[in-house]
């Protein structure tokens with residue numbers, strides 16, 4: 497497997513630290529409103545990465561966090577006149593539903609910041625003790641001058657950083673590039689007791705603490721959108737390396753390119769967006785997923801009605817071929833070699849999809865059932881890795897009436913994962929959500945089933 501490492505700016509052979517266990521951390525959403533289809537890009541792309549790694553390696557631990565402490569969340573709660581927890585649980589739930597509809601498999605762990613306050617406080621205390629952070633006016637700041645390699649990931653020099661829009665200038669900072677690890681909370685803001693008074697963590701330290709808690713001091717792959725490269729990931733590296741006595745934080749950094757709408761970055765902050773749920777009103781989740789995989793993940797991608805229509809017609813072609821193969825038995829269960837080569841080449845999904853198109857052509861020309869059986873197996877195996885083509889062709893053409901069933905299946909699977917991670921709060925939330933939609937879950941000896949009531 498070759499991965500383009502944003503840290504070294506080149507493609508490198510991927511070698512996990514432990515040859516039998518790959519660890520992956522992806523920065524998840526800040527849950528204060530519905531996720532837009534740009535936010536879905538890292539979720540879908542790195543879902544394919546996880547699927548591929550699970551085929552190539554014995555064990556994979558894939559972590560995607562939920563940022564449930566943030567000033568944007570506080571503002572959203574104040575604006576709606578509700579408790580903060582109501583906002584975070586509402587939008588976390590919505591996010592999980594959206595991902596399920598896009599065929600994104602549940603992560604192995606979905607840690608929330610609120611569940612890691614002790615880890616965060618310990619990380620900050622260690623950084624102060626090590627001389628990498630200092631307290632000033634109730635804040636704790638990371639001292640960027642204590643880490644000579646600061647700026648390596650983003651390739652920025654210090655002047656550019658300070659000019660950077662997201663660096664906050666404050667009188668108590670020793671250096672304008674120093675960033676907040678902990679800040680004081682007013683009485684009406686959420687806060688936790690700490691050695692520095694009642695307050696809350698800064699965004700960057702949250703990910704460093706959760707990654708260490710779930711995956712250890714050095715992880716194999718850290719991923720997220722390219723908009724996170726600076727300052728978020730730069731700061732994560734500085735904190736984690738200094739916290740862990742110089743140990744490498746993440747060995748490979750992967751960044752997806754941005755999804756644009758009308759030539760501009762799709763973003764919540766600017767309102768230039770299409771929410772995932774609105775897309776799902778327009779097309780089946782699989783069509784949206786196909787669009788997100790149709791470009792190489794590092795390239796920018798324009799979200800247009802045209803690409804959606806193209807994706808739908810390509811999917812129709814694949815399902816038409818599968819419909820034609822309905823009567824033959826799959827005799828192969830491996831994706832084609834060319835397809836695997838494409839994915840193992842820095843997750844080249846456009847090339848992988850071109851291989852799928854080849855298979856579809858071959859299916860339409862195949863003369864014997866033996867040939868057709870092999871092609872069918874290959875097509876389905878390729879599809880499984882991409883999270884595509886798994887619907888019943890007849891249902892696909894009947895208008896996706898059963899999109900809802902697929903979504904419920906995915907939610908039930910997420911509940912199972914939550915339960916096996918002992919995350920009963922999430923498991924219960926999903927059960928309640930399904931109950932509200934008239935779906936009951938039944939745990940039986942041969943697994944979990946669901947049915948509609950009434």
Ligand SMILES: Nc1ncnc2c1ncn2[C@@H]1O[C@H](COP(=O)(O)OP(=O)(O)OP(=O)(O)O)[C@@H](O)[C@H]1O
Nearest residue numbers: 525526534535537538720721754755762763764765
């Ligand atoms: N337009 C986009 N294209 C691709 N990925 C994006 C885009 N916008 C955000 N992301 C990614 O989505 C994930 C979740 O991001 P998060 O919820 O923090 O977004 P945000 O910064 O609040 O949203 P926004 O950037 O829309 O204001 C991150 O990995 C981020 O890099």
Ligand SMILES: [Zn+2]
Nearest residue numbers: 523524703728
């Ligand atoms: Zn992060």
